[in-house]
Amino acid sequence: MILDIPKSAIINRIIPKDRFNFKNPTSIERIRWIAKLSQITINVISNNVNEIEVISVDIPDFDISVIKEIKDKIPQEILFIVNEDIAVMEYNKQFFYKKIDSKLSMTGISTDDIRDNFVRQILGIGDTSIPLTDQINKYNKWKQLDNNITDINNKIKKSTQLNKKQELARKRYVLEQRKIKIEGEL
Incomplete structure (x- = not known):
């Protein structure tokens, strides 16, 4: 158990x-x-x-x-x-x-x-000093960013044009930085 x-x-x-x-x-x-x-x-x-x-x-x-x-x-x-x-x-x-x-x-x-x-x-989540509803809101934002990054990775794999891949990679980088920031707050 x-x-x-x-x-x-x-x-x-x-x-x-x-x-x-x-x-x-x-x-x-x-x-x-x-x-x-x-x-x-x-x-x-x-x-x-x-x-x-x-x-x-x-x-x-x-x-x-x-x-x-x-x-x-x-x-x-x-x-x-x-x-x-x-x-x-x-x-x-x-x-x-x-x-x-x-x-x-x-x-x-x-x-x-x-x-x-x-x-x-x-x-x-280890921090108990922040209210749980706030932590869940941050968790949901983190999860949404994670899903968006996965979607971008799939688009990069499917794309054949180099300039589109680079544009998507830049978007992915921005989302990854936001995700890292939220992970630090959880």
Whole structure:
């Protein structure tokens, strides 16, 4: 398990797949409700986030649409652990996921802090002094720049004219410099 959970928070129940209207239920092996992180179970305060559910999903091929279907049926904050090594969490209607090599740490004095720190760990953000929404905005800008650089690289490969390649390379350089600046701020 990529998360150490206190014994008082462990639930460990299988959730029947028929509770969700999956398009292809045979592609999902098992859904298990692992734990409930709340004021009562882990002895922290709750502000906006009353509880965080930890749900394990076993599927042969990772598909974010399966996670979104589960999240539509369960209104709480959820940390999904997919195939024991991928962490998924939704924040402001945006899903973030990452293959986790080490363990996630459950840090914070409230359930809000714990949720925010889970999202930071998934995004690879270490600085907790900046509000998470600001960091996510910077992350989204960084991701957009990364996608634009990839698009430019593909255009350079397809282009046959040297002057077009040079023009695209100059645009790529400017975007790479912006990306490096944002990486320093994350």
